[in-house]
Amino acid sequence: MPTSQFPQDVILEDEMVLLRALQATDVNNLLDISLHEPETWEYSLVRANGKENLENYIQIALKNKEDQTEFPFIVLDKKSGKYAGSTRFYDINMGFKTLQLGYTWYGKDFRGTGLNKHCKYLLLQFAFETLGMERVEFRADNNNQRSIAAMKSIGCKVEGVMRSHMPTLGSDVRRDSIILSILKYEWFDEVKENLKSRL
Template structure:
């Protein structure tokens, strides 16, 4: 397991290493639906995108994360972002988080394929024994999406984080174990078939 930039390519999307030159594309993707207005997400507002990008790249330099932009293969456009984070090399665990997508690609094959690529690399290349997902207690859509992947709810961490606006967040924690990966993979591949023309 390492925190070096990488590219993961699928049929519908390509996950590319986040770089400084993606700034305008990130702003455009986040503007589709004004996603930063959802108080329970980590989507950067237009006036704070550079800071968001700097933090993501700093996390990578500190060997704590691998940030990606999500490029839609059909259009070539950046439609979101995601990352490996909380990488625990000794215990072979990581989290997939900081995920968001432009409104127009929500409920499309994008999220399913992103998770298939990320989970596949985590379990099959990194040798992870568990992959974690975390989301805000108020983000019901995210919880439902995580559960559709096949992840199981582990816990709710009460008063887990003090957010920049002062709100104290309860965090819902999910995980998928390496012993569950074969079944989860088959399910994600099946979910992908409904988008095939």
């Protein structure tokens, strides 16, 4: 299916979380995290700390959605009724049946609660079972141990590290990027059931 056929009104949900398309008005829903939890963007290449940066972050995401290379979501924690953060599909290539899953961040109240596993289950299920993807890729700063541990815990396999891959924000230091992935057969053979059993 060509990129232009990527669904534009995706809603993914279970009993714990709801993911819907990010909108410009979501600045208000994410502002509290943006203003009070600057550590959230320690490893991010596009910061969303402070209202201006958050507005810029959302505008970039929406422009890329319009260009059909990304699909950004806002994440609602159904138990508290509060917005928890954001995540997205990016580098979407419908022809190759590949995409990346990332730009994931949550406020501190939602970390370690199981919310991330619920989100990843819904997103991976959608990628492999609705979109028919063959590969979902994940990347992180090789120093971001929390993020790497989270990816491994859902069943991602480490493929390697791209050395001096890109600059880090606001410094002369370049980051090494770790590459992880889940393949379609891995999702159906083991990852899906393992992840489901831990929800």
